[in-house]
Amino acid sequence: MTPPMSTFPDQFRLNGRTALITGSARGLGWEMAKGLAEAGARVLLHGRDPARLKERVAELAAAGLAADALSFDVADRAAMAAEIDRAPAIDILIHNVGERDRRSFSDIDHDAFARLIDVDLVAAHALVKLLIPGMLERKWGRLIMVTSIVADLAIPNASSYATAKAGLSAMARAMAAEFGATGITSNALAPGFFATETNQRMIASPNGEHHRQRTPAKRWANPSEITGAAIFLASPAASYVNGHTLIVDGGVSATYLA
Template sequence: MPLPSFNLTGRRALITGSSQGIGRDLAHTLASAGAEVIINGRNPEKLARVVDEFAAENLTVRACAFDVADEAAVIAGAKEVGAIDILINNAGIHRRGPLADMPLADWQAVLDSNLTGPFLVARAFVSGMIERGSGKIINICSIMSNLARPTTGNYAASKGGLAMLTKAMTAEWAQHNIQINGIAPGYLDTPLNAPLVNDPKFSDWVKSRTPSRRWGKPEDLAGAAIFFAAPASDYVNGQILTIDGGMLAVV
């Protein structure tokens, strides 16, 4: 049984982009801590498979499919989901390319999913949190909220914006006993990063640049997610916790 300040029993949580990768791991983490979890993605079949896998472990989870970048779909999804205590804005995409040649469509798609999406989803649920006088919002930012590499311009812009959106949400909503914080992962071995993980030159660079000398894993975010979702963080607001194996600590 978790310590009372870290116990999520009776809490309802929505995690966007949770049919795979980081989101799926976060869903498993919160469900294991006692939360009723609603997973989300655009593919109902993938979500159904995750629901079945979690049910086999006696974890309480259900699915709601919608595109976080589609305003009408988000509003409809929020009505289907109902009131929640915890929101994790995790859904995101990456379309790499040099800025000088980047099609506007690739720029816009990343901003729509990674920055506008969290705004739309948070806006759809925050009124209920304000009415109840409590809530937790966790935005999954990135090491790219602080750094950039060639071909990551759209992604870095979106994640830098999400870090500032976290602070803006805090400025407006903390007065209602809502805690809004961000988790900024470093380089994690996820499906989104598979091309980089499988590139020996890049993978060696990540390990040499990271003091921990390894790629991160989605489960490395579990402790931070529980902390930000639980009563333990009731006076923590507007913070971005970087979990990167020490990469930002060194030159």
């Protein structure tokens, strides 16, 4: 049966929902967490530094927004399970944790390659597995995997990262196929070049200038420009959007020259 459709702007409201945004003490995760909180969700911030998370939770609380935090390294599955166990029921997952290894293919040894795949891809499987039973029980869920345009467009010195993101993108589609009839949707959100803290050195480099020129928008994205896409995928407005990759890249992946 078709779920009842609310109208604008209610179809973008997240009131009554709890959202976990992983890797959200800074960067794109923080922007998406703020946006989801402003849209009405109770947000669970996540990162590895409890002190930093406490400051961020206080920042949201000072703005009258509902927030709490979970702290674990995604490589530590026991800590992940313990934190999810003590958390309230989670309706929306934006899985945004992502580490990069900018070394050349030949310089990345087997162990480093496997570790990055574990953190950027296998951990997502572990986390979703912990959340799925509750989402199935409540017949509602949103799984949003933050991938990258490099999942489909290769660049040098990103072999393990691109492999992990391509896997995550495929996993989002696989979950869409398996959970499509259950009220759970699964999508990927693929950023292009965003001016986060992590990218500041690169932006100032010749490579960073090349990325700017290669982007039809002719600028790096402001981190807040990811927020609308995240709210959309998490919201009732996206109830029939499933297995999709929403690219937010100023036109890079649609073009050969710019």
